[in-house]
Amino acid sequence: MMNATLLQADHEVARLIDRELERQQTTLMMIPSENYASRATMAAAGSVLTNKYAEGYPGKRYYNGCEIYDAIEQLAIDRAKELFRADHANVQLVTGTQANMAAYFALLEKGDRILSMRLDHGGHLSHGRSNNFSGVWYEPHFYGVDPDTERIDYDNVLAVAREVRPKLIVTGASAYPRIIDFKRFREIADEVGAYLLADIAHIVGLVAAGSHPDPVPLCEVVTSTTHKTLRGPRGALILCRQEWAAKIDESVFPGIQAGPLMHILAAKAVAFKEAQSFGFREYQRQIIRNAQALAQSLLEEGFELVSGGTDNHLMLVKLIGKGISGRDAADTLERAGIVVNKNTIPNDPLSPAETSGIRPGTPALTTRGMREQEMHRIGKLIARVIEDKGEHEEVIAEVRKEVLDLCDAFPIYHDII
Numbered sequence: 001m002m003n004a005t006l007l008q009a010d011h012e013v014a015r016l017i018d019r020e021l022e023r024q025q026t027t028l029m030m031i032p033s034e035n036y037a038s039r040a041t042m043a044a045a046g047s048v049l050t051n052k053y054a055e056g057y058p059g060k061r062y063y064n065g066c067e068i069y070d071a072i073e074q075l076a077i078d079r080a081k082e083l084f085r086a087d088h089a090n091v092q093l094v095t096g097t098q099a100n101m102a103a104y105f106a107l108l109e110k111g112d113r114i115l116s117m118r119l120d121h122g123g124h125l126s127h128g129r130s131n132n133f134s135g136v137w138y139e140p141h142f143y144g145v146d147p148d149t150e151r152i153d154y155d156n157v158l159a160v161a162r163e164v165r166p167k168l169i170v171t172g173a174s175a176y177p178r179i180i181d182f183k184r185f186r187e188i189a190d191e192v193g194a195y196l197l198a199d200i201a202h203i204v205g206l207v208a209a210g211s212h213p214d215p216v217p218l219c220e221v222v223t224s225t226t227h228k229t230l231r232g233p234r235g236a237l238i239l240c241r242q243e244w245a246a247k248i249d250e251s252v253f254p255g256i257q258a259g260p261l262m263h264i265l266a267a268k269a270v271a272f273k274e275a276q277s278f279g280f281r282e283y284q285r286q287i288i289r290n291a292q293a294l295a296q297s298l299l300e301e302g303f304e305l306v307s308g309g310t311d312n313h314l315m316l317v318k319l320i321g322k323g324i325s326g327r328d329a330a331d332t333l334e335r336a337g338i339v340v341n342k343n344t345i346p347n348d349p350l351s352p353a354e355t356s357g358i359r360p361g362t363p364a365l366t367t368r369g370m371r372e373q374e375m376h377r378i379g380k381l382i383a384r385v386i387e388d389k390g391e392h393e394e395v396i397a398e399v400r401k402e403v404l405d406l407c408d409a410f411p412i413y414h415d416i417i
């Protein structure tokens with residue numbers, strides 16, 4: 001049911017939110033960076049905490065009236081430190097890109113060299129894209145995946161690092177389906193005298209739950225979002241060693257932002273608590289089992305996957321030879337109620353706007369309670385839509401019906417229908 005107060009005050013926004021709720025309830029959310037936050041997280045995010053400025057940090061605010069905000073932020077910091085076994089946490093960041101901006105601001109001088117993963121091999125735009133601040137203020141250099149294995153070629157990372165002598169090596173990716181060997185990255189960074197930053201925005205939940213090797217003890221700085229596999233509110237955080245704590249905090253405020261979003265910060269505290277539960281650890285393990293089941297189903301349907309499969313929450317499906325681009329596949333799948341995003345694959349012959357791949361993931365479906373059996377079924381549905389290339393409306397309609405049946409069987413937010 002719509003929020004009655006909002007409906008009375010602004011029926012246009014209320015109805016749009018209601019339509020979005022229905023979309024989320026009736027489609028398969030398979031964009032691997034999206035998830036369903038808990039009702040408790042959303043309650044904190046929609047609270048009176050939106051009403052206050054709290055520039056500064058606990059005990060060191062610029063405005064009066066921050067006693068409660070100090071307690072909330074300290075709770076979030078303590079929970080983040082405990083969850084990630086980190087010396088220090090800054091929980092004020094609004095986006096993952098902003099977290100990287102603050103981290104670079106702390107670690108680097110303008111013009112310093114950074115070495116990171118190529119965007120078209122799975123990296124992120126804040127890791128040095130030419131028209132992002134990271135590629136404008138710093139001098140980016142890149143490593144990629146091996147052309148045969150399509151996994152990170154660590155020997156190549158070392159070779160490029162020796163040649164480039166970066167001040168910072170950035171590890172972490174937005175579209176890489178395999179375990180990242182952070183230990184190897186630390187060795188490479190040490191060999192060339194570079195700092196190491198891990199951007200774990202995607203795999204953060206897996207790391208928190210012990211389902212992916214932990215970069216926190218190995219890196220000067222770790223950045224992350226809080227809304228992907230961590231399943232918190234839309235936001236970000238930075239973890240670092242004690243020696244970098246003051247510099248990181250100063251880089252965030254007053255370096256790159258002023259008033260923090262304290263309602264979102266409170267929601268992060270709620271999410272960190274949820275992530276400490278046994279259920280959350282089991283949830284992360286199921287995300288991986290589901291991704292592997294979906295990958296297996298897609299392989300059985302004749303698709304090729306980048307690197308042949310997945311170790312984490314996502315996979316990259318190659319569409320070369322299927323007669324359909326990533327963009328058209330994603331658009332057609334959406335008509336059937338399956339929401340994925342187009343994505344470049346390594347050495348993609350098509351542009352990032354068109355692409356030769358899609359990037360399905362399982363975090364949100366796993367939150368709904370789906371398991372391996374449903375993943376096998378969904379793999380077949382994806383295959384059916386892509387093989388048909390959207391040419392027959394009856395195929396779309398049949399798949400849409402099966403998607404609705406699945407959504408009905410695994411409801412979300414049913415208490416606010």
Ligand code: DSN
Pocket residue numbers: 033096124174
């Ligand atoms: N938009 C995020 C993702 O989907 O991976 C990265 O910024």
